Amino acid sequence: MNVMIIEPNKEPYIERIWNDLESLRKKIGEEIEVIEYNNVLIVYNLRGLADNIPVNRYIDELAIRGTFIITGNNTKEMDFESLAEEQIEKYTEMFTLNREEELEL
Numbered sequence: 001m002n003v004m005i006i007e008p009n010k011e012p013y014i015e016r017i018w019n020d021l022e023s024l025r026k027k028i029g030e031e032i033e034v035i036e037y038n039n040v041l042i043v044y045n046l047r048g049l050a051d052n053i054p055v056n057r058y059i060d061e062l063a064i065r066g067t068f069i070i071t072g073n074n075t076k077e078m079d080f081e082s083l084a085e086e087q088i089e090k091y092t093e094m095f096t097l098n099r100e101e102e103l104e105l
Contacts, residue, residue, distance in 0.1 A: 001082040004070040004091050008056040012095045014088060019080050028067055035062075036073060040087055041080060044068035057095055 001019045005027060006012045017023040024032055029045040036042075037059060045053065048065025055063045070091050072081035083091075 001071065001080060002088075003080075004083060004088060004095075005067065006057060006070070006095050007067045008054060009097070011097060012092050014083075024069060024080075027069060039073055040083070040091070041071045041073045042068055043071065043080075 002014055002016055004012050005015050017027070021032070024043050028043060029047065031046040032043050033046040034041050034043050042059065042064070044064050045051075045066045045068075047053075053065040055065055056068060057064050070083065070087075072083045072087065074081040
């Protein structure tokens with residue numbers, strides 16, 4: 001599936017990974033958390049705060065620590081899925097570093 005990976009201090013990028021927890025854990029860490037956000041799923045390291053990982057980006061008022069992944073949300077199958085092209089465009093713009101700086105002003 002095509003997902004967006006957002007690493008600290010880097011621009012978001014698209015990567016093709018297997019649709020399984022093992023692939024997600026390789027990118028993020030062993031303990032993951034998944035939240036639904038505007039028709040996508042955000043997968044991040046559950047131990048980010050406990051492990052004192054620096055904040056990567058803010059989503060609404062949630063501080064996401066370390067690398068996180070955005071996937072499509074297959075609500076019918078209750079599973080991850082590839083991002084649609086419109087979602088890729090939307091979240092690339094939302095999480096671009098220059099955009100983040102503008103939001104802090």
